[in-house]
Amino acid sequence: MPAFAHEFPFDPTYGRTREELLRIPAPAPPADFGAFWQSRYEAARAVETAPEVGALVEERDGVRIFEVTYLSVGEVRLGGWLVLPAEGPAEHGFVIGHGYGGRDQAGPDVPLPLPRSAALLPCVRGMGTRGLVPEIPSVADGHVLHGIASRDTYVIGDCVADLWCAASALRELVPGLGALGYAGGSFGGGLGALALPWDDRFGAAQLTVPTFGNHPLRLTLPCTGSGESVRTYHRTHPEVTDVLRYFDAASAATLIEIPTLVAPALFDPAVPPPGQFAVYNALPPGSPQPHILQAGHFDHDGTETELKALSEARAGFFAQHLTDGEA
Template sequence: MSIPKTHPFAFDPTYGMRLEELLAIEPPEEPAGFDAFWEARYLKALDVDPQPMLSVSKLSHPDWHVRDLVYVSTDAFKIGGWLLLPRQGLVKRGLVVGHGYGGRDQPDLNLPVEETAVIFPCCRGLSLSRHPPISENPSWHVLHDIDKRDAYIIGGCVEDIWLAVSTLVTLYPWLSGNIGYSGISFGGGVGAMAIAYDERIDRGHLALPSFGHQPLRLKLPSVGSAQSVQEYQADHGNVLETLRFYDAATAARRIDVPMLTAVALFDPSVAPPCQFAVANAIRKYNEIFILDAGHFDYTGSAEEEAVLRDKIGQFFRVP
């Protein structure tokens, strides 16, 4: 193991916990009405026609046709992103790839998948889906309408993922039931919520998932968006009323498709206990891949990421 020994943070990003302790973390107590809340949102999202619009991108790659994409999400929100189509072979699988809280300025053109149509959506308010007055700064974006349970922006971002799936089904109807999801950090957290209620998604990869075990997320010292939420809670004191309905670990208990979850032992941005709460909640078909650290450069990171990348390629391989 190469868990970082030195770091610039005023707190310990391992929180003094060893692997055995992390693997024992359970999801938090869930609020009454959690399923009804998300099932109603999912049915609403299914009624939306994504009306995808494609255009030739300035980006090019020897293995992929790259298309700029715009589709319609809930609340008539226009979502920008990219669609990759394989230059070789047929389109046999679909994949939606989420992003971290830094957004995305281009698709990952080196994905280890073949014969797959891949959508890279930018969730509402971020990157190609920027929409003032929603802030692109993660520390402000994560607070947008946090005082309104039904309007909190994270719920809209989950719906943006569902509409990305709808876009794939609209463009390639034969992919329904053969669509995967892959997301890191922010994209891992919203991905857990999306997969839990979308039967069209047949497998998922979550890396360093955020939004897990919200009561712990409010308590454990962190940097980035989690710190912003903690500061808001210190000032207002009522944020958990909303956050309990946006808990990736609570949602993950509902996931019953094959999963590959990558979680870190050291992470200043997404506390490891919160990541493991998500991974541990997935009771079936889940492989947990342990990283020494997340959201931090460390010795051995390239080697670990190469091994994980190979696993991701195998995980999403077309049968």
Template sequence: MSIPKTHPFDFDPTYGMPLAELLAVEPPEAPEGFDAFWQARYLKALAVDPQPVLRRSKITHPDWHVLDLVYLSTGSFRIGGWLILPRKGEVRRGLVVGHGYGGRDRPEFDLPVKETAVLFPCCRGLSLSARPPISQNPSWHVLHDIDKPKSYIIGGCVEDIWLAVSTLVALYPWLSGYIGYSGISFGGGVGAMAIAYEQRIDRGHLTLPSFGDQPLRLTLPTVGSAQSVQEYYKKHADVLETLRLYDAATAASRIKVPMLVAVALFDPSVAPPCQFAVANAIPKCNEIFILDAGHFDYPDRAEQEAILRDKVGQFFRVP
């Protein structure tokens, strides 16, 4: 174990919690109407025709065909991204890959998957899906419409994931029921909310998931987008009403498919107890993989990430 001993933060990114305590963290109680709120949004998203448009990308790779992609999400929001297809073998599985709050400027080609169509959407307001007046700065993006429970941008980002699934099904109808999701940090939290109600996803992988246990998230010193939400909360305490509807841990307790979740013991950006709140809440979690740290470098990082990569490859192996 190589939890960082020195760091530049004026708080302890382990929050003084050993692994046993972290594994005992429970999700918060769901607010009234939580399931009805999300089920209605999911049904509305299912009715949207994503109308995907593909064109050959300027990005090339020896193992993958690379296509630039645009599809329509809810509210006719144009979502940009990429679709990569294996040069060898059939397409027998689909995979939607979310991104962190830094967005994405190209697809990932080192994913340990074969015979898989991989879709990399950029959630609304970020990277290829940038659109004024939404800020691409995570500290501002996370606040967009936070005062409007039904319009908060995080909900739109969840819908963008659902429409990514719709896009894969529109292009490859035989993949329905064989589509996975993988997301890190921002993409992990949004992914938990999406998978909870998405019946066409058969398994999911989350790393360092954000947006877990929102009431607790507001109280723990942190950096990045969570700090921005904390500053807003100090002046607008009623925002908790919105945040409780967008709680990845509450959503995770509704997930019914196998999951592989990687969580960290030390993380200055996504507090570990909030990550564990998500992982611990999942009823059928196949495995919780423990990283020494997240959003921060550490001695055993490459070795741990290599082990996790192998597990991800096995997890998304074509049936």
């Protein structure tokens, strides 16, 4: 296990060895878990997303990056970035989720996982300068609690719908795309796990240090991320456990049927590794082996090397599963 010098008041490995992490299960979902999410998916698919392409922001790495907006559930118009090949038609399509804190630009999500690709990089509601909604907190600690008293009002459900609507908008803007790829890390990794079981438009996915895995266990683990806000809320509102059961990324992962590459970390102060590994462990037999990171949400001497290796693994994974082996 990694032994990083740190000043956290807890152990970001949570005392688990790699072998122990690989045995952490997913909690059993509620009996109506599937019906709940299928209903939300159908509502999202019924949305006329009316995407609008705005200004060209920049051209680099063989693509042009445009501002874009689209409608999601609740008639909320969200912003983000549309990425298109600088030359020739798009042969692949991606929806790329972001971490907690949102995104203010396309940034490190470009270059895309595969060349000759189009992508929609949405800012889900409440996040980033282009996803701000007046009544939703834009800071992670507040955002993760918004509407949490009920499964029907919890903001995380609508954020998942924002990803489904992003896929709809991308397909409208770039007709003829085949199966889409999904990539997301941290917050975007957890949202992706919740979104993927219901949407057959996606053909492969890559989730990095995914959050929201195994909520019953997460509630026992201190952290520096949004989970700490939920833990604090739970102390005075223990009934929230019944709501969280519907938003467990590990429970959802048991139902993912497409190839999914998970990159969990052994050491992570923001998203406890036991929850990350629970997402990977929940995938069906025959899923790709995990791409295990030494650390997540923590800069160390090997960070740049790890990120480069992950980028290469992601590209190879999508080349295999979205292009029949043709890079």
